[in-house]
Protein backbone atom coordinates (compact mmCIF):
# COMPACT_ATOMS: atom_id res chain seq x y z
CA UNK A 1 0.00 0.00 0.00
CA UNK A 2 2.77 2.40 0.95
CA UNK A 3 4.56 1.81 -2.39
CA UNK A 4 1.40 2.40 -4.42
CA UNK A 5 0.76 5.56 -2.50
CA UNK A 6 4.29 6.79 -3.16
CA UNK A 7 3.92 6.07 -6.89
CA UNK A 8 0.66 7.99 -7.07
CA UNK A 9 2.16 10.95 -5.29
CA UNK A 10 5.14 10.90 -7.58
CA UNK A 11 2.93 10.85 -10.65
CA UNK A 12 0.82 13.64 -9.26
CA UNK A 13 3.87 15.72 -8.48
CA UNK A 14 5.18 15.55 -12.03
CA UNK A 15 1.75 15.86 -13.58
CA UNK A 16 2.15 12.51 -15.22
CA UNK A 17 -0.41 9.74 -15.43
CA UNK A 18 -3.42 12.07 -15.58
CA UNK A 19 -4.05 11.58 -11.84
CA UNK A 20 -5.70 14.62 -10.39
CA UNK A 21 -6.31 14.42 -6.65
CA UNK A 22 -9.95 15.17 -5.86
CA UNK A 23 -9.97 18.64 -4.34
CA UNK A 24 -10.95 18.41 -0.71
CA UNK A 25 -13.82 20.88 -0.27
CA UNK A 26 -12.98 23.50 2.27
CA UNK A 27 -15.38 22.90 5.15
CA UNK A 28 -18.01 25.59 5.52
CA UNK A 29 -17.08 27.89 8.33
CA UNK A 30 -18.85 27.06 11.57
CA UNK A 31 -21.02 30.03 12.41
CA UNK A 32 -19.64 32.18 15.19
CA UNK A 33 -21.63 31.43 18.36
CA UNK A 34 -23.91 34.20 19.52
CA UNK A 35 -23.82 36.09 22.82
CA UNK A 36 -24.84 34.44 26.05
CA UNK A 37 -28.50 34.56 27.15
CA UNK A 38 -27.38 36.87 29.96
CA UNK A 39 -25.67 39.33 27.60
CA UNK A 40 -28.61 40.11 25.33
CA UNK A 41 -31.46 42.45 26.19
CA UNK A 42 -34.55 40.69 27.59
CA UNK A 43 -36.80 39.57 24.75
CA UNK A 44 -39.80 40.42 26.90
CA UNK A 45 -38.77 44.09 26.78
CA UNK A 46 -38.93 44.01 22.99
CA UNK A 47 -42.29 42.20 23.18
CA UNK A 48 -43.62 44.69 25.75
CA UNK A 49 -42.92 47.70 23.57
CA UNK A 50 -44.94 45.91 20.88
CA UNK A 51 -47.70 45.30 23.43
CA UNK A 52 -47.23 41.55 23.34
CA UNK A 53 -46.58 38.74 25.78
CA UNK A 54 -43.67 36.46 24.94
CA UNK A 55 -43.41 33.04 26.44
CA UNK A 56 -41.94 29.58 26.51
CA UNK A 57 -43.01 26.08 27.39
CA UNK A 58 -41.11 24.93 30.46
CA UNK A 59 -40.56 21.97 32.76
CA UNK A 60 -40.62 22.48 36.53
CA UNK A 61 -37.79 19.97 37.01
CA UNK A 62 -35.45 22.19 34.97
CA UNK A 63 -36.72 25.43 36.52
CA UNK A 64 -35.89 23.98 39.93
CA UNK A 65 -32.54 22.39 39.18
CA UNK A 66 -30.83 24.20 36.31
CA UNK A 67 -29.73 27.76 37.10
CA UNK A 68 -28.96 28.55 33.46
CA UNK A 69 -32.37 27.28 32.31
CA UNK A 70 -34.25 29.13 35.02
CA UNK A 71 -32.11 32.25 34.63
CA UNK A 72 -32.72 32.46 30.88
CA UNK A 73 -36.43 31.71 31.26
CA UNK A 74 -36.77 34.35 33.97
CA UNK A 75 -34.87 36.99 31.99
CA UNK A 76 -36.45 36.69 28.57
CA UNK A 77 -40.09 35.67 29.03
CA UNK A 78 -43.18 36.92 30.84
CA UNK A 79 -45.61 34.11 29.94
CA UNK A 80 -44.93 30.48 30.81
CA UNK A 81 -46.75 27.38 29.60
CA UNK A 82 -46.42 23.99 31.27
CA UNK A 83 -44.99 21.81 28.50
CA UNK A 84 -46.32 18.68 30.19
CA UNK A 85 -47.14 18.98 33.89
CA UNK A 86 -50.66 20.37 33.73
CA UNK A 87 -51.91 17.69 31.35
CA UNK A 88 -54.32 14.96 32.42
CA UNK A 89 -51.73 12.15 32.76
CA UNK A 90 -49.32 13.80 35.22
CA UNK A 91 -52.15 15.53 37.10
CA UNK A 92 -54.56 12.61 37.54
CA UNK A 93 -52.55 9.48 36.73
CA UNK A 94 -54.74 7.53 39.15
CA UNK A 95 -58.46 8.27 38.98
CA UNK A 96 -59.49 10.61 41.74
CA UNK A 97 -55.90 11.28 42.88
CA UNK A 98 -54.69 14.73 41.77
CA UNK A 99 -51.02 15.79 41.70
CA UNK A 100 -50.56 19.51 41.07
CA UNK A 101 -46.92 19.65 42.16
CA UNK A 102 -45.39 20.23 38.74
CA UNK A 103 -47.87 22.88 37.66
CA UNK A 104 -47.74 24.54 41.08
CA UNK A 105 -43.95 24.82 40.82
CA UNK A 106 -44.24 26.52 37.43
CA UNK A 107 -46.92 28.90 38.72
CA UNK A 108 -44.83 29.71 41.79
CA UNK A 109 -41.77 30.43 39.64
CA UNK A 110 -43.84 32.69 37.40
CA UNK A 111 -45.63 34.50 40.23
CA UNK A 112 -42.32 35.23 41.98
CA UNK A 113 -41.17 37.02 38.82
CA UNK A 114 -44.36 38.79 37.84
CA UNK A 115 -44.87 36.43 34.91
CA UNK A 116 -48.17 35.05 33.64
CA UNK A 117 -49.02 31.38 33.12
CA UNK A 118 -51.03 29.58 30.47
CA UNK A 119 -52.54 26.27 31.56
CA UNK A 120 -52.05 23.47 29.04
CA UNK A 121 -54.26 21.48 28.48
CA UNK A 122 -57.52 20.51 30.15
CA UNK A 123 -58.74 18.18 27.37
CA UNK A 124 -56.44 16.43 24.90
CA UNK A 125 -56.58 12.94 23.44
CA UNK A 126 -52.88 12.45 24.21
CA UNK A 127 -51.07 12.41 27.57
CA UNK A 128 -54.06 10.58 29.00
CA UNK A 129 -53.77 7.91 31.69
CA UNK A 130 -54.89 4.45 30.59
CA UNK A 131 -57.89 4.40 32.93
CA UNK A 132 -59.70 7.08 30.92
CA UNK A 133 -60.13 4.82 27.89
CA UNK A 134 -61.52 2.04 30.10
CA UNK A 135 -64.54 4.09 31.24
CA UNK A 136 -68.11 3.64 29.99
CA UNK A 137 -69.68 6.77 28.43
CA UNK A 138 -71.54 7.67 31.67
CA UNK A 139 -68.36 7.13 33.70
CA UNK A 140 -66.36 9.15 31.18
CA UNK A 141 -68.75 12.08 31.47
CA UNK A 142 -68.37 12.09 35.24
CA UNK A 143 -64.56 11.87 35.02
CA UNK A 144 -64.46 14.55 32.28
CA UNK A 145 -66.50 16.98 34.35
CA UNK A 146 -64.56 16.20 37.52
CA UNK A 147 -61.16 16.69 35.85
CA UNK A 148 -61.99 20.04 34.29
CA UNK A 149 -63.77 21.34 37.38
CA UNK A 150 -60.97 20.23 39.72
CA UNK A 151 -57.97 21.36 37.64
CA UNK A 152 -59.37 24.69 36.44
CA UNK A 153 -60.65 25.29 39.95
CA UNK A 154 -57.24 24.58 41.46
CA UNK A 155 -55.57 27.17 39.27
CA UNK A 156 -58.36 29.75 39.48
CA UNK A 157 -56.87 33.28 39.60
CA UNK A 158 -53.39 31.83 39.06
CA UNK A 159 -53.44 31.35 35.27
CA UNK A 160 -54.01 34.01 32.63
CA UNK A 161 -55.45 31.51 30.16
CA UNK A 162 -56.19 27.85 29.56
CA UNK A 163 -55.78 25.72 26.50
CA UNK A 164 -59.15 24.17 27.25
CA UNK A 165 -59.30 21.77 24.30
CA UNK A 166 -56.24 20.81 22.29
CA UNK A 167 -56.16 19.42 18.74
CA UNK A 168 -59.79 18.35 18.31
CA UNK A 169 -59.95 18.92 14.52
CA UNK A 170 -59.04 15.99 12.30
CA UNK A 171 -55.88 16.16 10.19
CA UNK A 172 -57.17 14.46 7.07
CA UNK A 173 -60.93 14.94 6.87
CA UNK A 174 -63.48 17.60 7.75
CA UNK A 175 -64.70 17.86 11.32
CA UNK A 176 -63.63 16.51 14.66
CA UNK A 177 -60.90 13.95 15.16
CA UNK A 178 -62.15 10.62 16.49
CA UNK A 179 -61.00 10.47 20.11
CA UNK A 180 -62.03 8.87 23.37
CA UNK A 181 -63.94 12.09 24.06
CA UNK A 182 -65.75 12.43 20.74
CA UNK A 183 -66.71 8.73 20.78
CA UNK A 184 -67.72 8.65 24.43
CA UNK A 185 -69.35 12.05 24.82
CA UNK A 186 -70.35 13.05 21.30
CA UNK A 187 -69.25 16.13 19.30
CA UNK A 188 -70.58 18.54 21.92
CA UNK A 189 -67.71 17.55 24.24
CA UNK A 190 -65.74 20.54 22.96
CA UNK A 191 -68.39 23.09 23.91
CA UNK A 192 -69.02 21.21 27.17
CA UNK A 193 -65.34 21.46 28.09
CA UNK A 194 -65.46 25.22 27.60
CA UNK A 195 -68.70 25.52 29.64
CA UNK A 196 -67.11 23.62 32.52
CA UNK A 197 -63.90 25.65 32.34
CA UNK A 198 -65.83 28.93 32.26
CA UNK A 199 -67.72 27.92 35.39
CA UNK A 200 -64.57 26.75 37.21
CA UNK A 201 -62.51 29.83 36.32
CA UNK A 202 -64.61 32.73 35.00
CA UNK A 203 -61.55 35.01 34.87
CA UNK A 204 -59.31 32.87 32.68
CA UNK A 205 -59.05 33.45 28.96
CA UNK A 206 -60.33 30.21 27.37
CA UNK A 207 -58.43 29.07 24.30
CA UNK A 208 -58.88 26.45 21.61
CA UNK A 209 -55.40 25.25 20.55
CA UNK A 210 -54.36 23.34 17.43
CA UNK A 211 -51.66 22.70 14.83
CA UNK A 212 -51.70 22.44 11.04
CA UNK A 213 -54.18 25.29 10.70
CA UNK A 214 -51.75 28.19 10.74
CA UNK A 215 -52.30 29.29 7.16
CA UNK A 216 -55.30 29.00 4.84
CA UNK A 217 -56.34 25.39 4.35
CA UNK A 218 -59.14 22.93 5.07
CA UNK A 219 -58.02 22.45 8.65
CA UNK A 220 -57.75 26.17 9.35
CA UNK A 221 -61.23 26.60 7.87
CA UNK A 222 -62.53 23.88 10.22
CA UNK A 223 -60.82 25.52 13.19
CA UNK A 224 -62.34 28.84 12.16
CA UNK A 225 -65.82 27.29 11.94
CA UNK A 226 -65.41 25.60 15.33
CA UNK A 227 -64.29 28.71 17.19
CA UNK A 228 -66.86 30.88 15.40
CA UNK A 229 -69.56 28.60 16.79
CA UNK A 230 -67.98 28.60 20.27
CA UNK A 231 -67.64 32.39 20.17
CA UNK A 232 -71.31 32.80 19.23
CA UNK A 233 -72.12 30.72 22.33
CA UNK A 234 -69.89 32.95 24.48
CA UNK A 235 -67.64 30.03 25.34
CA UNK A 236 -64.24 30.83 23.80
CA UNK A 237 -61.92 33.83 24.11
CA UNK A 238 -58.92 32.88 22.02
CA UNK A 239 -57.24 30.56 19.56
CA UNK A 240 -53.77 29.07 19.77
CA UNK A 241 -52.04 28.48 16.45
CA UNK A 242 -49.24 26.16 17.48
CA UNK A 243 -46.79 27.14 14.71
CA UNK A 244 -44.59 24.04 14.71
CA UNK A 245 -42.82 24.85 11.42
CA UNK A 246 -40.07 23.57 9.18
CA UNK A 247 -38.08 26.38 7.62
CA UNK A 248 -37.89 24.20 4.49
CA UNK A 249 -41.64 24.34 3.93
CA UNK A 250 -44.33 26.20 5.81
CA UNK A 251 -47.51 28.19 5.08
CA UNK A 252 -47.16 31.46 3.19
CA UNK A 253 -46.72 34.31 5.66
CA UNK A 254 -49.51 36.20 3.90
CA UNK A 255 -51.83 33.25 4.58
CA UNK A 256 -50.75 33.10 8.22
CA UNK A 257 -51.43 36.81 8.62
CA UNK A 258 -54.82 36.54 6.88
CA UNK A 259 -55.75 33.62 9.12
CA UNK A 260 -54.73 35.49 12.26
CA UNK A 261 -56.72 38.49 11.04
CA UNK A 262 -59.93 36.57 10.34
CA UNK A 263 -59.77 34.95 13.79
CA UNK A 264 -59.18 38.35 15.36
CA UNK A 265 -62.15 39.71 13.38
CA UNK A 266 -64.33 37.23 15.30
CA UNK A 267 -63.31 39.12 18.44
CA UNK A 268 -60.87 36.43 19.54
CA UNK A 269 -57.40 36.80 20.99
CA UNK A 270 -54.85 34.90 18.96
CA UNK A 271 -51.68 33.23 20.21
CA UNK A 272 -48.76 31.78 18.36
CA UNK A 273 -48.84 29.10 21.02
CA UNK A 274 -46.05 26.55 20.48
CA UNK A 275 -43.64 28.04 17.97
CA UNK A 276 -40.49 26.31 16.86
CA UNK A 277 -38.80 26.31 13.44
CA UNK A 278 -36.94 23.20 12.34
CA UNK A 279 -33.97 23.70 10.03
CA UNK A 280 -32.69 20.21 9.37
CA UNK A 281 -34.23 20.01 5.89
CA UNK A 282 -33.04 23.46 4.79
CA UNK A 283 -30.45 23.14 2.00
CA UNK A 284 -27.03 24.62 2.62
CA UNK A 285 -24.46 24.96 5.37
CA UNK A 286 -25.09 25.77 9.01
CA UNK A 287 -24.86 29.52 8.46
CA UNK A 288 -27.46 29.32 5.68
CA UNK A 289 -29.81 27.30 7.88
CA UNK A 290 -29.49 29.76 10.76
CA UNK A 291 -30.17 32.76 8.55
CA UNK A 292 -33.20 31.05 7.00
CA UNK A 293 -34.47 30.24 10.47
CA UNK A 294 -34.02 33.86 11.50
CA UNK A 295 -36.06 35.01 8.52
CA UNK A 296 -38.90 32.61 9.24
CA UNK A 297 -39.09 33.64 12.90
CA UNK A 298 -38.95 37.29 11.90
CA UNK A 299 -41.70 37.04 9.28
CA UNK A 300 -44.09 34.80 11.21
CA UNK A 301 -43.81 36.70 14.50
CA UNK A 302 -44.16 39.84 12.40
CA UNK A 303 -47.50 38.51 11.12
CA UNK A 304 -48.66 38.31 14.74
CA UNK A 305 -47.37 41.77 15.62
CA UNK A 306 -49.30 43.15 12.64
CA UNK A 307 -52.64 42.10 14.18
CA UNK A 308 -53.50 43.83 17.48
CA UNK A 309 -55.46 40.88 18.87
CA UNK A 310 -52.49 38.57 18.40
CA UNK A 311 -51.70 38.80 22.09
CA UNK A 312 -48.83 36.42 22.71
CA UNK A 313 -46.02 34.46 21.12
CA UNK A 314 -44.94 31.34 22.99
CA UNK A 315 -42.02 29.17 21.90
CA UNK A 316 -42.17 25.48 22.58
CA UNK A 317 -39.05 25.51 24.66
CA UNK A 318 -36.34 28.15 24.26
CA UNK A 319 -33.02 26.27 24.11
CA UNK A 320 -31.98 23.60 21.62
CA UNK A 321 -30.76 21.68 24.64
CA UNK A 322 -34.40 20.85 25.47
CA UNK A 323 -36.76 20.46 22.53
CA UNK A 324 -39.43 17.86 21.87
CA UNK A 325 -38.43 18.05 18.21
CA UNK A 326 -35.25 16.02 18.69
CA UNK A 327 -37.12 12.96 19.96
CA UNK A 328 -39.87 13.29 17.33
CA UNK A 329 -38.21 14.45 14.13
CA UNK A 330 -34.58 13.68 14.85
CA UNK A 331 -31.79 16.02 15.86
CA UNK A 332 -32.59 19.61 14.95
CA UNK A 333 -32.05 23.11 16.34
CA UNK A 334 -35.51 24.71 16.27
CA UNK A 335 -35.32 27.30 19.05
CA UNK A 336 -33.93 30.75 19.92
CA UNK A 337 -30.94 29.75 22.06
CA UNK A 338 -28.40 27.10 21.20
CA UNK A 339 -27.47 24.19 23.45
CA UNK A 340 -25.10 26.44 25.40
CA UNK A 341 -27.88 29.03 25.83
CA UNK A 342 -26.27 31.48 23.40
CA UNK A 343 -28.63 33.68 21.41
CA UNK A 344 -28.97 32.45 17.84
CA UNK A 345 -29.83 34.51 14.75
CA UNK A 346 -33.42 33.36 15.38
CA UNK A 347 -33.47 35.30 18.66
CA UNK A 348 -32.61 38.50 16.83
CA UNK A 349 -35.17 37.73 14.15
CA UNK A 350 -37.88 37.65 16.82
CA UNK A 351 -36.50 40.82 18.38
CA UNK A 352 -36.62 42.49 14.93
CA UNK A 353 -40.26 41.42 14.56
CA UNK A 354 -41.23 42.98 17.90
CA UNK A 355 -39.41 46.20 16.99
CA UNK A 356 -40.94 46.20 13.52
CA UNK A 357 -37.50 46.21 11.92
Ligand code: G3I
Nearest residue numbers: 059083084087120121126127166211242274316323324325
Ligand atom coordinates in the same frame (compact mmCIF):
# COMPACT_ATOMS: atom_id res chain seq x y z
O1 G3I B 1 -40.99 13.15 33.02
C1 G3I B 1 -42.01 12.19 32.93
C2 G3I B 1 -41.78 11.05 33.86
O2 G3I B 1 -41.77 11.53 35.20
C3 G3I B 1 -42.88 10.04 33.68
O3 G3I B 1 -42.71 8.96 34.53
C4 G3I B 1 -42.93 9.61 32.23
C5 G3I B 1 -44.10 8.66 32.03
O4 G3I B 1 -44.23 8.41 30.64
O5 G3I B 1 -43.11 10.72 31.36
C6 G3I B 1 -42.14 11.73 31.51
O6 G3I B 1 -42.64 12.84 30.85
C7 G3I B 1 -42.49 12.98 29.48
C8 G3I B 1 -42.82 14.46 29.28
O7 G3I B 1 -42.86 14.80 27.90
C9 G3I B 1 -41.83 15.36 30.02
O8 G3I B 1 -40.61 15.32 29.42
C10 G3I B 1 -43.52 12.11 28.73
O9 G3I B 1 -43.14 10.75 28.78
C11 G3I B 1 -43.60 12.55 27.28
O10 G3I B 1 -44.66 11.87 26.63
C12 G3I B 1 -43.90 14.06 27.24
O11 G3I B 1 -43.93 14.46 25.89
C13 G3I B 1 -44.56 15.75 25.68
C14 G3I B 1 -45.71 15.56 24.69
O12 G3I B 1 -46.31 16.82 24.40
C15 G3I B 1 -46.78 14.64 25.26
O13 G3I B 1 -47.31 15.21 26.43
C16 G3I B 1 -43.53 16.72 25.09
O14 G3I B 1 -42.53 16.99 26.05
C17 G3I B 1 -44.22 18.01 24.68
O15 G3I B 1 -43.30 18.89 24.02
C18 G3I B 1 -45.38 17.73 23.75
O16 G3I B 1 -46.02 18.93 23.51
C19 G3I B 1 -47.15 18.89 22.60
C20 G3I B 1 -48.21 19.85 23.11
O17 G3I B 1 -48.58 19.48 24.42
C21 G3I B 1 -49.39 19.89 22.16
N1 G3I B 1 -48.97 20.25 20.81
C22 G3I B 1 -47.94 19.36 20.27
C23 G3I B 1 -46.72 19.35 21.19
C24 G3I B 1 -45.62 18.47 20.62
O18 G3I B 1 -46.04 17.13 20.60
